[in-house]
């Protein structure tokens with residue numbers, strides 16, 4: 562098979578292992594995978610099906626369209642699919658037809674979803690904003706709703722959730738503030754499952770776990786706190802082929818703009834991956850790839866389809882194959898993200914559609 566594009570290997574066993582690790586970290590409480598943005602680029606359908614086998618029954622997506630696609634793919638599996646956008650204008654009939662649960666973010670959305678209810682009550686989740694000031698009902702609105710059950714008539718509130726702003730900093734005072742507010746909110750809806758923690762939230766303390774946790778990045782191998790990377794397995798490996806190796810003489814420049822100039826005789830490998838594949842241009846300075854048992858610096862500007870790397874120090878005459886690792890067991894998602902000046906989240910979702918995805922499983 563000719564190889565001229567990057568390939569993204571997705572290790573489904575590692576995904577399942579991470580799910581089990583998080584289930585233990587969450588003291589056995591429900592782990593509801595967040596599979597928005599196509600499971601952070603790793604394939605929402607494949608990821609959800611594998612995690613269903615591990616026992617996951619509740620899945621979070623961001624958009625209605627993501628929910629519809631997942632519902633279709635899950636077939637007869639009776640998963641709860643929760644849509645974080647809630648019920649935006651015009652979405653009611655489609656949410657209902659898709660058997661999706663909106664995470665209701667405002668009084669207006671509550672009214673809109675109630676209009677869809679017929680004789681049978683419709684399931685819903687309430688999103689309470691406890692301090693991130695992004696989406697969600699205010700605490701005052703939640704208290705009002707608790708006093709006025711008529712405002713929720715026709716709905717069955719199965720979940721109450723909130724989202725932490727600073728969970729990756731366990732010592733941030735906003736965390737306990739949000740937790741206490743959430744505690745007040747969930748006491749008003751005792752029949753509903755309470756869900757607060759994202760990946761990082763799981764590791765702050767058991768006080769943040771409640772009935773259900775909602776990890777995304779940690780399932781996919783990203784270290785949510787900078788301290789728990791050893792617990793998690795590498796799920797995504799991104800590789801790209803070496804298309805050409807060339808000698809560059811001192812004084813010659815490499816790539817667009819010519820801003821990298823060789824100061825010694827260099828051997829440079831041109832790899833078939835660029836910013837169209839998610840190799841961020843910010844990697845042009847300070848980025849590395851892994852090849853022949855070592856980190857190899859990116860030299861010159863990353864271009865759309867190609868990136869140059871310095872292989873001068875690779876021992877000659879040995880056959881190291883023709884693939885380099887951009888993200889994987891040797892170059893963690895978090896390390897690659899740091900080198901690009903971004904987060905594991907952004908790096909994963911930026912991996913381009915052109916990378917050939919393969920889902921590998923052994924168990």
Ligand SMILES: *Cc1c(COP(=O)(O)O)cnc(C)c1O
Nearest residue numbers: 595724759760761775776777778
């Ligand atoms: C994206 C998201 C999550 C998952 O966050 P991670 O940090 O990836 O674990 C959980 N809850 C909400 C509301 C989100 O938007």
